[in-house]
Amino acid sequence: MSWSGWEIGPEYGLSGLVFASFLASTVLPGGSEALLWAYLQHSPEQTWPALLLATLGNTAGGMSSWYCGRLLPQGSPILPQQARVQRWGSPVLLLSWLPLVGDALCVAAGWLRLHCLPCLLYMALGKFARYWLIALAS
Numbered sequence: 001m002s003w004s005g006w007e008i009g010p011e012y013g014l015s016g017l018v019f020a021s022f023l024a025s026t027v028l029p030g031g032s033e034a035l036l037w038a039y040l041q042h043s044p045e046q047t048w049p050a051l052l053l054a055t056l057g058n059t060a061g062g063m064s065s066w067y068c069g070r071l072l073p074q075g076s077p078i079l080p081q082q083a084r085v086q087r088w089g090s091p092v093l094l095l096s097w098l099p100l101v102g103d104a105l106c107v108a109a110g111w112l113r114l115h116c117l118p119c120l121l122y123m124a125l126g127k128f129a130r131y132w133l134i135a136l137a138s
Helices: 010-024 033-042 044-071 082-088 090-095 101-111 116-137
Strands: none
Touching: 010 033, 010 044, 033 044, 033 116, 044 101, 044 116, 082 090, 082 101, 090 101, 090 116, 101 116
16 A cells, blocks of 8 residues: 555554554544454455454453553442443453443443453453454455
């Protein structure tokens, strides 16, 4: 891909994909699905690196939301998703990819002091599954 005489290779697209997927999983607005789809249209041979890096970035963003929740002081309920997280525990984070709800689930999991490793694994699995379905559709 060329831009004003500069050659832009797939590695720059991958770093942008990681950054966009990180931001998309924080409370900031944005989506990385369209970016992944467009990237795979341009570089289908990069499917696995794109899937893994988008999952890594999105999971890191989810864990940053988990950490923000962990920093919140204990006290009265703060999120409507708290009841779901208390009931289902870290497996509910398979749904952390959902817009708006997923961010709140991650924050609630941190606020409830759910253990980091299971949260990380369930988040990553849910986010990978979503990106994998997008890759299949591209």
